[in-house]
Amino acid sequence: MRTGEPLPAVGEVLTALATGLWHWDTATELVTVDAEAARLLGLPARATTLTEAQARARLHPVDWNEIIGVVGLAVAESTLAEVRIRVMDEQGRVIRLVRSRSKPSYDRAHQSFRLIGTLQEVTEPTPGTPAGRSAVTGDWRRSREAFLLDAGRALAEARSTAEVLRVAAGLSMPGFSPDGLALFALEGDRLNLIGHHREQPGGPGDDEPLTHLALETDYPATEVVRTGRAVYLSTPEQYKARYPVTWPIAEPFGRQSWAFLPLTVAGRTLGAWMAGFAYPVAFTPDERAVLTTVARMLAQALSRAGAAETERALTDGLQRSMLPTLGPRIPGMDVAARYVPTGGGLQVGGDWYDMIPLPGGSRAGSGAGRIALVIGDVQGHDVRAAGLMGQLRIALRAYASEGHRPDAVLSRASRFLHGMTYGTPDGDDGSDLRFATCLYIEADPAGGTLDIARAGHPDPAIRMADGTVLSRATAGGLPLGIDPDADYPTTRIILEPGETMLLCTDGLIETGGHDLETGWQRIRTILEEHKGDLEELADALVQGVHGPSSHHTTGPLADRREDDIAVLLLSRPGPDGPTSPYPAVRRTVLSVAQAEPERVGVARQQLRELLHDWPSADQVDSAVLLVSEMLTNVLVHTDADALLIAEVRGEPGRRRMRIEVTDTSDDLPHKRSPGELASSGRGLVLVELLADSWGVEPRGEGKSIWFELYAPETGEAPDAPVSPDSP
Incomplete structure (x- = not known):
């Protein structure tokens, strides 16, 4: 075309191109x-006119969905x-790759888009060339989709603002990654820098110009918040x-x-996100689409994290305001407690512990007054x-302050809770009935x-x-x-000097995928292994649950159980400090009622635990057999309950069990001589055969049958049987 000649028509130019x-x-x-x-x-x-369905049939389905997203982004x-x-x-085969460029507009009256654009064929670059590496192809799309999927998953799992910043x-990002990031939050009429990631430059004062920015400030982030529209600066x-x-x-x-x-979340702008690049970026529509998607995910993650942090602060304050302080030291006893909210959601639940001064003095005479120790767990984590x-x-x-005994306190509490749940509109039919487990101890420190x-x-x-x-x-x-009419029988035990009692909720036992058996082990x-004081023991128990090894489980992940934890420790110091290497006596006491024959098995188990370090396994088996015989004889031949001590x-080398x-x-x-086919009458025969010494002693009311076994290290029996009341 010569200079001065008229320009060709637009259609001719486009056809030529x-x-x-x-x-x-x-x-x-x-x-x-x-x-x-x-x-x-x-x-x-x-030239022709197509319906949307006809046009869509000529395009790859994934690309049609991408067109919708790009158009909305371009309008915004x-x-x-x-x-x-x-x-x-x-036949559904790809015949060519084309590039579409258009200028969309939005008709608010009809809520529709109008687009006028161009269509041009794109030549696929040769794989391995710079053009091939930078071209937007199907591989790039797959990389972008994988990146967005991973980023969305990571941000969805972030539970705090700090975690969102780390993610x-x-x-x-595929093909272009920023070397600097910054997040700004809108607080009132100011924009505040809440976090950043950068490699250079550094310095404690660099953040100051970007904190508490007025929205009128001539800064890209403030403009973004004012207008709700992104700002791209390529140079x-x-x-x-x-x-x-x-x-x-x-500039620096x-x-x-x-x-x-x-x-932006739900139409409300929460702040701004800055991505800085160490190399020039053209910010093509594809790149802008990725950045916009990430910004939306960041906004959602920050919104969730902020709400979660607020809820955690409120519920943590609620939970801890309900938990007591243990108060001054109790003469004759030491107490330590811990509460850890390990469940999900609101981090609030129904676990609690308490220590209650009781009216009146010690039942043993003068000295420290009685106290009540309570630990419990209300069903639910809300x-x-x-x-x-x-x-x-x-x-x-x-109820405790009124002076009621432990059984009466729990009976009244059960009636109270039953009335609380059934007495509400949600609980009239029992659909929202809540229950609580509880352990109540009346302790006499003297x-x-x-x-x-x-x-x-x-x-x-008991340790x-x-x-x-x-x-x-x-x-x-x-x-x-x-x-509401349940009964709660009372068990009396003696906490010996140097012994420690552990009370806990089931969260301490089962957290980390454990069941009752493995958790108890x-x-x-x-x-058994802890050597520190009571406070250190409380910390060791909590840390043992939360440590890496505590979360080992052979079952599926869905079966892992996490729960709140409440721990209460009660110790009675010994004469030589909290513990003594070998105490004068190691004792267990257990009652077996006529209506509870299954507790004979509990007695056997407790005896084995008591004799865990006894040198002769045969003697342990003999003791377990004799205890089973003696308890069963009481249940079968009398109408009375049995008490096992x-x-x-x-010390090792001169040990004796009684x-x-x-x-x-x-x-x-009375010892009898049962025949071969007799089903009973062998109890005392076994005692005489297996025990080193034994006897039957009448008491003021009732009787006592006892036997003793001596560890094989002694080589001989002691001079005389030792009374259970002897020091």
Whole structure:
């Protein structure tokens, strides 16, 4: 074309450049294409009008969905919509790759889009060349989709603002990755920098110019918050020209391109996100689409994290305001407690502990007054569970302060909780019935007497002065709130000098995927091996649950159980300090009622635990057999209950066990000579055969049958049997 000649028509130019024109109106759902655009779409080369369905049939389904997203983004940012599209034939095969560029507009009256654009074929680059590596192909799409999927998963798991910042700092976008990130939060009428990630420059004062920025400040992030529209700066010259006032803040970082995007949730702008690049970035529509998607995910993650942090602060304050302080030291006893909210959600639940001064003095005479120790767990991990826990704790304090015995305190508390749940609109039909497990102990520090009532709660455990740990079986009833007329029998035990009692909720036992058996073994190991004071032991128990090894489980992840933890420790110091290497006596006491024959098995188990380090396994088996015989004889031949007292005395090399079974029947047992087919009458025969010494002693009311076994290291029996009342 010579100089001065008229310019050719637009259509001639586009035809010469193999570029087609198209027009799409979503209100009419019609797409109009010229001859070249029709050819590129695999149609006859003539101008035609297609329905949306006909046009969509010529395009790859994934690319059609991408067009919708790019168009919406271009309208929001008032930019061109550019996208690469795979054209398909009737058999669903890709016949060419085309690039579409259009200027969309939005008709608010009809809530529709109108687009006028061009269509041009794109030649696939040769794999391995720079063009091939930078081209937007199907591989790039797959990389982008994988990146967005991973980023979304990581941000969805972030539970705090700090975690969101860590995830954002680790984002590696496909094809272009920022070397600097910053997050700004809108607080009132100011914008505040809440976190950043950068490599250079550094310095404690660098953040100061970006804290508490007024929204009128000439800065990209404030403009983004004011307008709700992203700002893209491809070169330092663009930044300096648009924001000369704040350019000196950005200049020292030496970056070449910046993207500032709004953080918007439900139409409300929460702040802004800055991504800075050490190399020039053109911010193509594909790149802008990725940045916009990440900004939306960041906004959602920050919104969730902020709400979660607020809830945690409120519920943690609620929970801890309901938990008591243990108060001053109790003469004759030491107490330590811990509470750890390990469950999910609101981090609030129904676990609690309490220590209550009781009216009156010591039952053993002068000295420290009696106290009540309470630990329990209301069903559920929500605010309602925490509220019920607070009310139940107050009720228990009231009943205890009135001077009721442990069984009466729990009976009244059960009636109270039953009325609380059934007395509400949600609980009239029992659909929202809540129950609570509880362990209530009335402790007399002067004599170490503990009267225990239990409502569906785990039994306490005793660590004896030499480190032996026993699970102390106690009588119990239903959890509180299930039956308003439930009974709660009382078990009395003596906490000997140097012994420590552990009370805990089931969270300590089962957290980390453990069941009751494996969880108890874990706790038992901690109790046996710990050598520190009571406070250190409380910390060791909690840390043992939360440590890496505590979360080992062979079952599926879905079966792992996490729960709140409450721990209460009660210790009676020995004469030589908290523990003595070998105490004068190691003792366990257990009652077996006529209506509880299953406790004979509990007695056998407790005896084995008591004799865990006895040198002769045969003697342990003999002792277990004789205890079973003696307890069964009481249940079968009398109408009385049985009381078992098992003791181990002496140091290694001169140890002796004494087993005594007492009942209130005055009928003395007699040794008999049963025939071969007799089903009974061998109890005393076995005692005489297996025991080193034994006897039957009448008491003021009832009798006592006892036997002793001597460890094989002694080589000889002691001079005389030792009375259970001897020191």
